[in-house]
Amino acid sequence: MDLLKEIILKEASIMTSDVLKLDAVLNHQVDPVLIMEMGREFARRYAEASITKVITVESSGIPIAFATALTLGVPLIFARRKKTLIADPDAFSERVPSFTKGIVTDIMVSRQFLTPADKVLFIDDIIANGDAARGLIKIIERSGAELVGLGIVVEKSFQAGGRTIREQGIRVESLVKIASLDNGQITFE
Ligand code: G4P
Ligand code: NA
Numbered sequence: 374m375d376l377l378k379e380i381i382l383k384e385a386s387i388m389t390s391d392v393l394k395l396d397a398v399l400n401h402q403v404d405p406v407l408i409m410e411m412g413r414e415f416a417r418r419y420a421e422a423s424i425t426k427v428i429t430v431e432s433s434g435i436p437i438a439f440a441t442a443l444t445l446g447v448p449l450i451f452a453r454r455k456k457t458l459i460a461d462p463d464a465f466s467e468r469v470p471s472f473t474k475g476i477v478t479d480i481m482v483s484r485q486f487l488t489p490a491d492k493v494l495f496i497d498d499i500i501a502n503g504d505a506a507r508g509l510i511k512i513i514e515r516s517g518a519e520l521v522g523l524g525i526v527v528e529k530s531f532q533a534g535g536r537t538i539r540e541q542g543i544r545v546e547s548l549v550k551i552a553s554l555d556n557g558q559i560t561f562e
């Protein structure tokens with residue numbers, strides 16, 4: 374999406390050599406018109422896949438996942454970040470480390486929302502090392518649902534997340550790929 378590249382060049386700022394601040398585009402403010410366009414693009418790429426549910430992890434993936442689910446005409450599930458130590462027997466949960474926050478969190482999805490009858494499209498805003506994504510992929514696998522693929526807005530391809538997930542044989546579609554943030558410059562692939 375060339376428009377998205379233009380907006381990233383205009384609105385994003387480089388925080389460190391591996392972190393891009395995207396508050397004005399994805400993480401704090403969103404443009405509903407642009408988000409709907411992203412949702413339609415993911416829906417188009419997965420149009421033949423008979424998706425039954427779109428899934429994401431709260432919070433920044435939710436607008437894009439919503440736009441995708443609306444276009445496909447299916448429900449949206451957002452995995453919750455758990456704030457309790459009490460194990461819930463009615464939920465699938467996974468512990469994931471966070472690259473930017475330097476902490477570990479637990480994500481969970483209630484068993485009632487994922488079944489072996491589901492064909493799931495996983496949407497997220499940014500992929501870095503892929504730890505959060507791998508956590509949700511494990512949850513989808515444990516539920517017996519079929520993971521059809523991922524749709525990612527910004528893949529930082531100098532980090533291993535997208536590549537390692539593709540190496541698992543999972544389809545990953547990214548709207549833009551960033552090859553480097555070196556020398557104070559955003560370089561697209
Ligand atoms: P990973 O799974 O791909 O390894 O990413 P990781 O868990 O390390 O990322 C943790 C959080 O940091 C995620 O947000 C992810 O979107 C975000 N993140 C990773 N790299 C960048 C970056 O270069 N720029 C920005 N702006 N964010 C980045 P989250 O914890 O899921 O929070 P939320 O935004 O969904 O609330
Ligand atoms: Na994020």
Ligand code: NA
Nearest residue numbers: 433434497498
């Ligand atoms: Na996210």
